[in-house]
Amino acid sequence: MKKMDYQNVKGTQDYLPNAEVIRRKIRRTLEDVFIQYGCKPLETPILNYSELLASKYGGGAEILEEMYTLTDRGDRDLALRYDLTIPFAKVVTMNPTIRMPFKRYEIGKVFRDGPIKTGRFREFTQCDVDIVGVQSQIAEAELMIMALDAFRKLDLQVTIQYNNRKLLTGMLEVFETEADKISKVVLILDKLEKVGLEAVISELSELGLSSSTVKLIKQFLTDKNNTSYSYFEPFSEQNEQVKQGLKELKELEDYLETLGINKQCVFNPFLARGLEIYTGTIYEIFLSNNSIKSSIGSGGRYDNAIGGLLGTDENFSTVGISFGLDVIYTALNTSKENSIESSDVDFYVIPINTQKEALLVARYLRNQGYKVEYEMVNKKLGKALDKANKEKIRNVIIIGEDEVKNNRFKIKDMVSGEERMESFKY
Numbered sequence: 001m002k003k004m005d006y007q008n009v010k011g012t013q014d015y016l017p018n019a020e021v022i023r024r025k026i027r028r029t030l031e032d033v034f035i036q037y038g039c040k041p042l043e044t045p046i047l048n049y050s051e052l053l054a055s056k057y058g059g060g061a062e063i064l065e066e067m068y069t070l071t072d073r074g075d076r077d078l079a080l081r082y083d084l085t086i087p088f089a090k091v092v093t094m095n096p097t098i099r100m101p102f103k104r105y106e107i108g109k110v111f112r113d114g115p116i117k118t119g120r121f122r123e124f125t126q127c128d129v130d131i132v133g134v135q136s137q138i139a140e141a142e143l144m145i146m147a148l149d150a151f152r153k154l155d156l157q158v159t160i161q162y163n164n165r166k167l168l169t170g171m172l173e174v175f176e177t178e179a180d181k182i183s184k185v186v187l188i189l190d191k192l193e194k195v196g197l198e199a200v201i202s203e204l205s206e207l208g209l210s211s212s213t214v215k216l217i218k219q220f221l222t223d224k225n226n227t228s229y230s231y232f233e234p235f236s237e238q239n240e241q242v243k244q245g246l247k248e249l250k251e252l253e254d255y256l257e258t259l260g261i262n263k264q265c266v267f268n269p270f271l272a273r274g275l276e277i278y279t280g281t282i283y284e285i286f287l288s289n290n291s292i293k294s295s296i297g298s299g300g301r302y303d304n305a306i307g308g309l310l311g312t313d314e315n316f317s318t319v320g321i322s323f324g325l326d327v328i329y330t331a332l333n334t335s336k337e338n339s340i341e342s343s344d345v346d347f348y349v350i351p352i353n354t355q356k357e358a359l360l361v362a363r364y365l366r367n368q369g370y371k372v373e374y375e376m377v378n379k380k381l382g383k384a385l386d387k388a389n390k391e392k393i394r395n396v397i398i399i400g401e402d403e404v405k406n407n408r409f410k411i412k413d414m415v416s417g418e419e420r421m422e423s424f425k426y
Helices: 017-036 085-094 138-153 165-174 179-189 197-206 211-222 229-236 240-259 305-310 325-334 355-367 381-390 401-405
Strands: 047-049 069-071 077-080 102-111 123-132 158-164 265-267 281-287 297-301 318-324 347-351 372-374 395-399 408-413 419-423
Touching (some): 017 123, 017 138, 017 325, 085 123, 123 138, 138 158, 165 179, 165 229, 197 211, 240 281, 347 355
Parallel strands (some): 158 265
Antiparallel strands (some): 047 077, 069 077, 395 408
């Protein structure tokens, strides 16, 4: 019989216990923060109709190229979800009696057949919070302070960059960018920090924009005052989108100042967020030490998605934020000061020819709420203690025939070397 050469599908991976322990801690930390902020849990199917995910109110053309599609036995066109946002919007459209504002969180697997890089895979876990039914920028401020709280609890220093799509789109209109090319220009501007100014200008020229439009965009990108709201004031008088975007940015900044987080939240006028879904405020979260260049969380306002899926012009104020579990895990794993050394196990019970009695001790401790590992294959004492050291288990319980005879068990502290006896009726 030929031996199979097993390997994981490209862009997927197994997480062995050492890794999965850390991933679960990240997940629990995020979930605890979400619950603390009054978010309700939700779970949506991984499998969806292609038509839903391919809606123009979804991720847009770029993401559709990465969508995994399939058909079922009934020849229905299906797809694996590429994010948790459109499934959430679908839930709101299908349940008109949901009380607003509705604040939900969901943690689940998503799939994208896209490029693989540090912390980015084709099967990955997203941790999302979305708020529907709040027009004010207080919703964005709530999600931004929540993100800072979560990363503080994970001991990761982060910076949040934010912008407004109305402001960016309005500026492109002022520069006489053709309406049908605005989305593509936004996608190119989104690459500014990755590829640099000259590459962006070159791509804009290749897109067929007029030389005067390219020149104006270049001036905008290089102007020293472009991070000041006063720079945009003259443009707001000639363009309604710029006016609206500036108003929303000032309202958001007012909340950020009130919360005392305006130093960690930085206005970036070229932050674009590639997805076409966004209509207002957008933000991305970056590690302050730049050990990972890509964002470790992102989101924004998408007021047209739910109404669009309903097929009406109704506006549903919706804003969301998404954290990538895999990229956060990579960030924690590459940071030595954050490496998790201790074991989750409280006691490791080692029987010496006393399997049944040791099993009773393990059950007794578990009933008291302790996490207990029981040595089931009768390892020799030296090998069992070696395992305890390697797995960083601090407390070891040794049960020999003497201990059973005297109705007690011995607890050994593997760090200090101290031993103590506890009474126990077998």
